[in-house]
Amino acid sequence: MPSLRGPRAVPSAPERPHPRRIGIVDLGSNTARLVVFACEPGLWYSIEDQIREVVRLAEGFGTSSHLTDSSIDRAVTALKLICDFAGAADLDRLQVIGTSALREADNRGRFLADIAALDLDLWVLSGTEEAQLGVDAVANSLAFNDAWVVDLGGGSVQASRMTDRTFEAGGAHPLGMVRLTEAYLRSDPPTAAEVATLEAAVAKRLSSWAKKVRRDPAPLVGMGGSLRNLARAVQKQIGYPIDLIHGYFLRLIDLEVLTELLLNRTAAERAEIPGIRSDRADVIAAAALVFRWRLRKTRRDGLVVSGHGMREGAFHRHFLPAPDYRIPDVRRFSVESRLARYPVPHVHTEHVRRLAGLLFDGLMPLHRLGPREKELLDAAAALHDIGVAVDFYHHYRHGAYLLSSKPLHGFSHREQVLLTLMVRHHEKGKPQTKGYEMLLHSGDKKLLRRLTACLRLAEYLERSRAGRIQSLEVEIGTETVRLHLHSREKPTVELRETYKEAAPLFEDAFRRRLELVPEPLTLPAGRV
Missing domain, CATH: 3.30.420.40 (ATPase, nucleotide binding domain)
Structure with missing residues (x-):
C-alpha cells in the first residue's frame, strides 16, 4: 500500500x-x-x-x-x-x-x-575600427571561421577579411548609399547612364578587393540596414516560409530581379514595394547596385545576410572578456543562452538530452548520421520545453513559435526549420515538411522523422520527470529494436506512455518493432 x-x-x-x-x-x-x-x-x-x-x-x-x-x-x-x-x-x-x-x-x-x-x-570610429566591429559581430553570430565581410551604411562601406574568427584586414570606403545617391542617382527613377557612372565609381574603389575575393572561397557575408531591407523585400517576393533575416542566403538571381524593379520605379513607388522601408526608398536603389556589383564581380551566386552588425560588435565589448571578445562556440552558446532565458525544468531537460544522445549513438547502425545531426538532436532536446514559458497546455506549439520567431545563431535556416518541427512534435503527431520545401534537402523528411522519434522516445522514457531510467542499451535485430532500460525501480509510467505515445513514430521511422526491457540498475560493489 x-x-x-x-x-x-x-x-x-x-x-x-x-x-x-x-x-x-x-x-x-x-x-x-x-x-x-x-x-x-x-x-x-x-x-x-x-x-x-x-x-x-x-x-x-x-x-x-x-x-x-x-x-x-x-x-x-x-x-x-x-x-x-x-x-x-x-x-x-x-x-x-x-x-x-x-x-x-x-x-x-x-x-x-x-x-x-x-x-x-x-x-x-576609424574606418578600420568600424570594419573590425563588423567582423566581431559575424564571428559571434554565424558559424564561419573565415569570411569576407561587407557592411554598407549611409556614408561608407566597410570591406574586411575574417580569418579564424579574427579580424585580419579591412577598412572603409566612401561608397555609402546616401552619398552615392546624391552624387550619381540624381534622376527619379535613375537613368541608365547614372547607373553606369555609379558602378564605375564603385569599381574604381573596390576592383582590387573583388579580385581577392574571386580567388578565395571563403563565404561572403553582408550587413547593414539597407541589405536587411533588400533581403526582406526578396523574401516577400518569393514567399519565403520563415520570418528570419539573420543567416538568410540572398541569391544573386533574386537580387537582380529586385534591383531592376527598384531602378524602374520612383522613390514614392519603391516605398510601396512590400519589405522596403519608406524612409529608405530614395536611397535603396544605390544599395542594391552596390551589392549587385559585388556579387557579379566576385562571381558569387549569393551572400549570407547578417542581422548583426557594428552595434552588436560594440556591445560584445561590454558582454565578453577582453582581449578577443569572442564566444567560444556560437552554436552551443546560442542554445544554452536561449535555455537560460526560459523557466524550464532543467533537471528533466538535461536527462532528456542525455537519453536522446544515448539513443542516437545506439541507433547509429540504422540511421548512419553524423555529429552535425547529433548536435541538432541535442539542441532540440535542450529546447523542447521552452514553450512552457507561455503555458503548459500546447507548450509544444508555443515552443515551436518561440524557436521560429528568433534566429538561433550558428544554425542555418534549414536547421532551424528542422528544430522547430522537432520541438513541435516532441510529444505527439507526425512531423510534416509541407510549406518548407524551398529550405529543405532531399532526405530531410526521413531525417526529421528519425530525429523526432529519438527525441520523443527520450521524452517519454523520462515521463515521470524523476530520472528513473539511468542508462540504456540498444539491441538491433532484423525486425526489432530492443531497449534495455536500467533503473532503480520499475518505470511503470515510462513503459506505458512510451509504448502508447512514442513507439508508433519510432516504428514508422526505423521500420523496426520497438521492445522495452526494464532491467535493475547494477551498481558498483559497495554502493547502494
Whole structure:
C-alpha cells in the first residue's frame, strides 16, 4: 500500500543576478538607432528595446564633407530623445558610436559642441575600427571561421577579411548609399547612364578587393540596414516560409530581379514595394547596385545576410572578456543562452538530452548520421520545453513559435526549420515538411522523422520527470529494436506512455518493432 505523505519540499532556485541593461547607439550616416541589450555578461543577452530616428548626417556628402545645419539639428534632436529614454529607463550603460559622417566631417567640432551638454560616452570610429566591429559581430553570430565581410551604411562601406574568427584586414570606403545617391542617382527613377557612372565609381574603389575575393572561397557575408531591407523585400517576393533575416542566403538571381524593379520605379513607388522601408526608398536603389556589383564581380551566386552588425560588435565589448571578445562556440552558446532565458525544468531537460544522445549513438547502425545531426538532436532536446514559458497546455506549439520567431545563431535556416518541427512534435503527431520545401534537402523528411522519434522516445522514457531510467542499451535485430532500460525501480509510467505515445513514430521511422526491457540498475560493489 502506498504511503501517504505530505508534499515534498522543493528547493528554491538559486537567485539570479539582476540583468544588466546596456544601450548602444549607432549614430550612422543615415539613421541614429539605440538598441538596448539585457544581459548577464558571458551567459546570455537579448535585445530588449530600440529607438530609431532618421538623421541623414551624410546629407550633402555627395559633393562635400560638411555637416549641414539640418542634419546636425536632426542628430542633436535624436540624441536628446535617446538620452531622455535612457535616463527614464535607468540603463546601466549608454555608449554612442559615431561612423563615417562624423569621422569625415570638416565641421565635426560644431556638432560635438552642440551635444557637449548631454555628456555622452561617444566613440567616433576609424574606418578600420568600424570594419573590425563588423567582423566581431559575424564571428559571434554565424558559424564561419573565415569570411569576407561587407557592411554598407549611409556614408561608407566597410570591406574586411575574417580569418579564424579574427579580424585580419579591412577598412572603409566612401561608397555609402546616401552619398552615392546624391552624387550619381540624381534622376527619379535613375537613368541608365547614372547607373553606369555609379558602378564605375564603385569599381574604381573596390576592383582590387573583388579580385581577392574571386580567388578565395571563403563565404561572403553582408550587413547593414539597407541589405536587411533588400533581403526582406526578396523574401516577400518569393514567399519565403520563415520570418528570419539573420543567416538568410540572398541569391544573386533574386537580387537582380529586385534591383531592376527598384531602378524602374520612383522613390514614392519603391516605398510601396512590400519589405522596403519608406524612409529608405530614395536611397535603396544605390544599395542594391552596390551589392549587385559585388556579387557579379566576385562571381558569387549569393551572400549570407547578417542581422548583426557594428552595434552588436560594440556591445560584445561590454558582454565578453577582453582581449578577443569572442564566444567560444556560437552554436552551443546560442542554445544554452536561449535555455537560460526560459523557466524550464532543467533537471528533466538535461536527462532528456542525455537519453536522446544515448539513443542516437545506439541507433547509429540504422540511421548512419553524423555529429552535425547529433548536435541538432541535442539542441532540440535542450529546447523542447521552452514553450512552457507561455503555458503548459500546447507548450509544444508555443515552443515551436518561440524557436521560429528568433534566429538561433550558428544554425542555418534549414536547421532551424528542422528544430522547430522537432520541438513541435516532441510529444505527439507526425512531423510534416509541407510549406518548407524551398529550405529543405532531399532526405530531410526521413531525417526529421528519425530525429523526432529519438527525441520523443527520450521524452517519454523520462515521463515521470524523476530520472528513473539511468542508462540504456540498444539491441538491433532484423525486425526489432530492443531497449534495455536500467533503473532503480520499475518505470511503470515510462513503459506505458512510451509504448502508447512514442513507439508508433519510432516504428514508422526505423521500420523496426520497438521492445522495452526494464532491467535493475547494477551498481558498483559497495554502493547502494
